[in-house]
Amino acid sequence: MEERELIPHLFRTEYRKMVSVLCYLFGIKHIEIAEDIVSETFLAATEIWGMNGNPENPAAWLYAVAKNKTRNYLKHNSIFEVKISEEIKRSTNITEELSIDFSSKNITDSQLAMIFAVCHSAISVDAQIALALNLLCGFGIQEIADAFLSNKEVIYKRINRAKEKLRDANIRIEQPSLTEISGRLDTVLTTLYLLFSEGYYSSSQQTTLRKEFCAEAMRLNYLLIENKTTNLPEVNALFALMCFHASRFEARKNGSGESILYDDQDETLWNRELIEKGIYYLGRASTGTVVSRYHLEASIAYWHTQKVDSTEKWKNILQLYNQLLIFEYSPIAALNRTYTLSKTNGKQAAIDEAEKLKLNDNALYYALLGNLYTDVDDEIALKHYQTAIELTKSAEQVTTIKRNIAKLHIK
Amino acid sequence: MIMEEFILIFRRDFNTKEEQPSPEQLQASVKLWQDWLGGIGAQNKLAKPLQRWDTAGKIVKSNKSVTDGPYAEIKESIGGLIFVKVDNYDEAVSIAKDCPILQLGGNVEIRKATHAED
Structure with a gap:
């Protein structure tokens, strides 16, 4: 070197x-x-x-x-x-x-103990992520600020306040016991999941840094897999989910940093090795009786690695979204479920369900309605797309929506 | 917006032989149930996590005798129940109208949760 x-x-x-x-x-x-x-x-x-x-x-x-x-x-x-x-x-x-x-054993033990200390509900999730990036991953304050599209002072304060709170709560840095794992693993996994998402979905232009965030989330997740007491089904499921997502990292953006929608992605850019890894860990996650949200999301992500547009694929994805929503509501899952419904039950059925969602301040909701009305009633589709443009704060979304508007047949 | 909590209880005749759905119908109804419940979830209107219930059960009668299973002398028994959070009875009714139990000849009973101050 x-x-x-x-x-x-x-x-x-x-x-x-x-x-x-x-x-x-x-x-x-x-x-x-x-x-x-x-x-x-x-x-x-x-x-x-x-x-x-x-x-x-x-x-x-x-x-x-x-x-x-x-x-x-x-x-x-x-x-x-x-x-x-x-x-x-x-x-x-x-x-x-x-x-x-x-020694490498003590390094691993220390890092595991630190994961459980940092990902603690005594501090906010944002603070957990910043602190994890700083202490567990070794990113500098400036790098973290860049990723969060924030400034150094804000992040510096956030990290220091988090440390103070951990000190005040007298959190111990120690090997988590079995009972502690069951109570605190959820918080740890949520933080790792968000850390990964920060890298994966961040609008920051710093591609290398974003990739490193994803890699770090996977590394910390893998530490939990390597440790016998934390090697639980949901831990493997989250790792599988990260593998499937990460496999599309290269295919998601074009040379100028614009997002490429799933349908238009170049499959040959998908990382096969990561897909295989994901399948392996999803298999390991499927032991026992626990079905966590990560199992459901990883299974959805698995189906998305199958590019063929089969009915079987969409039927499976729909049932997984149904289960996910019954388990825990999120607007993005509701929107994705409705899009999937258009693939299995047709556009009209999806429109009926979409209009019940009433996510009236959500730009993606109107983008979905625009998509569903396309070829059903292009005038209405246009209106929805225009509302989506008014609501969105993302320049990237505007570009995507404008591309869709250009495909409409307006008299 | 004030959301109220309602219980939806699904009943049908599990007893009369001729009233029972075919295995194919039952198979098809699994998807209908999942789609229906997923749709309620997508509207963020599920008030409580879903709970599966044993199909057998016990019945205690007024003379304190106990029999196995709900299929004693009454024709209809409970197939399941869910809790939803919606604005009013009208909305609860419109959700219930899509409940797959109706296609199997069953019915849905709706009750609003009340509070001490009501």
Whole structure:
């Protein structure tokens, strides 16, 4: 690897591991100290490697320096020592020589413990996502701000407030017990799902960054699969869902960043390997009796990887949307179900159902009505499309709708 | 908009032999039920999660005798029930009119939830 790429690369892969291990050791009160120590370690690497060249094993070098810095910190900072000594004594057997363990097992354990600490209902979902990106994935404040189309100050405040709240709630960074998993896994999965969606649906133009968000959500999800106690059906279902979605990442946008609708996507750009992976994990999710929303959504996503327009496909998708809506309402599921109904029961049946939805402030609702009325009554279709344009805030949607209007036959 | 809660109880004759749907009819009705319930869900009008009920059950009579199954002397028995949140009886009725139990010769009883202040 080129020298100037090495440190950013290590920062991406090692920062989060080292922060997790130190947080796991220090407890929730001292996240900042853990972050400072790791940041200083990278600063030292930049200086020393710049002068002396890269070490043989850069990761091991970082771990060794972080260990020394931690020991020095504890030795020279009596206030800190008083504050955390009890916790450290509890979590380690050695009182004299502090054990700072960067073994791969402890890294995995620490990261799992951190996932459960960060994805905690004590803080808002937005804050969980920002904190996860920062602490668990090692993204900088600026990168997170770019993805959220927000500014650095807002994100900085959000992250700090979240840390304070976790401290106030005295959340413990520890291996989740079986009972805790059943109570808290839902929150963890929701956060991972939203983190993935942030990357997948974000209107931010930064494609590389958005892809990295998706990859990170998948990595954290996979950590839960690798751990025996958290390797549950719904965890596998969510992973399958992410695989199916991610398989279409390349096909969803054209060269100039505009969305390409499903019907117009170039199938050869779909990632077969991810589709196969999704099928594998959906199979693993189908053990036991639990049917979560992720099972339903993953199954819907599976059917969308079958491009052939068969009746069987749409009938299956309709029943899955029915179940999803019976389970939990969401406007987007309601709209998708109605679109699917047009494929199985015809446009008139879908129009009847669509008009019952009354999502009168939703641009996509009018876009759907425009679609359903196309070829049934193009004048009405046009009116609905125009309402959709008035309501939408997305320039991309306007482009798509205008393309659809051009296909109408207006006298 | 004030939403009220209503219970919809589906009844039909599970007893009389000649009144029973064919296996094909039953199979077809599965999709009808799912579409009907999915449609109510799509309008965000399901008030409570769905609950499946045992088809057998027990009946306690006034003399405190207990018999198995709801198919004792009464012809019709409960096939299921759901809770919906809608504006008024009219809306509850219009949902019930699409209930697949009607196609199997059954009926729907609707009751509004009342509160102490009503």
